[in-house]
Amino acid sequence: MPVPILKQGKYLIASVQSALSDREVLELQERLLDLVGKHRARGVIIDVGAMDVIDTFATRSFRTVVHTTKLRGAETVIVGIQPAVAFAMVRFGLWMDDVHTALDLEEGIALLDDLTDGADVTHER
Amino acid sequence: MEEQAVGRVESLPLAPEVDESLLKELVNHLREAREELRQEWVERISAAQLLGTMSPQEIFSEATAVYDNYVDTLETGSVERLQAYAQDLSERIVSRGVETHEVLGIVLLLRDVLARSLFQRYQTDFKKLNRILDAYEPAANRIAIIVGVSFVQERERVIGQQQATIRELSTPALQVRERLLILPIIGALDSPRATQLTEQLLGAISTNRAKVVVIDVTGVPAIDKKVANHIVETVRACRLMGAGVIITGLSPEIAQTLVTLGVDLSMMNTVGDLQGGIEAAERELGYRVIHPLEARPDEIT
Numbered sequence: 001m002p003v004p005i006l007k008q009g010k011y012l013i014a015s016v017q018s019a020l021s022d023r024e025v026l027e028l029q030e031r032l033l034d035l036v037g038k039h040r041a042r043g044v045i046i047d048v049g050a051m052d053v054i055d056t057f058a059t060r061s062f063r064t065v066v067h068t069t070k071l072r073g074a075e076t077v078i079v080g081i082q083p084a085v086a087f088a089m090v091r092f093g094l095w096m097d098d099v100h101t102a103l104d105l106e107e108g109i110a111l112l113d114d115l116t117d118g119a120d121v122t123h124e125r
Numbered sequence: 126m127e128e129q130a131v132g133r134v135e136s137l138p139l140a141p142e143v144d145e146s147l148l149k150e151l152v153n154h155l156r157e158a159r160e161e162l163r164q165e166w167v168e169r170i171s172a173a174q175l176l177g178t179m180s181p182q183e184i185f186s187e188a189t190a191v192y193d194n195y196v197d198t199l200e201t202g203s204v205e206r207l208q209a210y211a212q213d214l215s216e217r218i219v220s221r222g223v224e225t226h227e228v229l230g231i232v233l234l235l236r237d238v239l240a241r242s243l244f245q246r247y248q249t250d251f252k253k254l255n256r257i258l259d260a261y262e263p264a265a266n267r268i269a270i271i272v273g274v275s276f277v278q279e280r281e282r283v284i285g286q287q288q289a290t291i292r293e294l295s296t297p298a299l300q301v302r303e304r305l306l307i308l309p310i311i312g313a314l315d316s317p318r319a320t321q322l323t324e325q326l327l328g329a330i331s332t333n334r335a336k337v338v339v340i341d342v343t344g345v346p347a348i349d350k351k352v353a354n355h356i357v358e359t360v361r362a363c364r365l366m367g368a369g370v371i372i373t374g375l376s377p378e379i380a381q382t383l384v385t386l387g388v389d390l391s392m393m394n395t396v397g398d399l400q401g402g403i404e405a406a407e408r409e410l411g412y413r414v415i416h417p418l419e420a421r422p423d424e425i426t
Binding site: 086097101107 | 324328358359361367
């Protein structure tokens, strides 16, 4: 099952429901990049709360998403990394110092609001 | 059968191949010579300067009990009583600071004392001496093992208990404000403790929905490279969960160690002391603490 990607205002929310295979990660990456352009999204949230394992490949792919969506004009926040997953990741030397992270979806949206604040051009008649 | 695991000692007969009459003769000899052998043993204990933390009277009464148990065990072949006594003895002496080498030392001394008395008694009859020793040696060895093992086990139990106690008082993550946790670390950090601390902290971030964590290391005397890297890992793991970390109270020594070791500090946010750290965290979270007298600053000082 592909990861559902919801549009919420100017943000896209990808909610990962289960462990992802490498293929699925790549597919998510492609669809997100595609949708960012299509919806002119200003921000992307990837919710990984349901993932028990985040391996090297997933980490690298998420970082790729972050950097490429940035080039396409959207900030990305990874949210919901579980305590045990965070611990395992740093143990294996995987980290995302260059990536915005937040506790959960709510926090992620607040962070995106901060990050994209003032970037909107409002139309004044 | 000598290779049997120590843990199963109690299920084995002491000297299965030895005939009963010899054993009886041996036991009778040890009973008859009880006074002088015990005296000699005690003298040799003090000559070897073992059990320095116990008084001569205590040594004498323990020696009597050990001696009698020893002979009983030789006689009956049942180690249960000896084992119970050894455990009881260990419980009493571990807390007195008696060392493993002392316990093994005294048991081996007793073995030597008894063996010599056997040599003396059977010096004219070499064949018989050999057969008596056949009965005596395996039993004596096994007794030494039982006493030694029960002492070591008792020590391990005490150490385990102390470790558990230390772990429990180890590291509370406390919420001081909504979304702000402090983690005061007191005492030396080693790898297991640092690991446990990280796990606890990450759990606390999740349950308290913390956004900023102040880790205070004022109470940490020194750290090594491994632990320093643990701290860096902890900071990274917190970041992955969306929480920023402020480290406070780095002593001059630790600061120097960190720099000398070349620990990657690029992502460490440090503030001098706990107060400064909490203030910085409050600013980050948008809190502003106002003193009630601030409106009239002339009254404050």
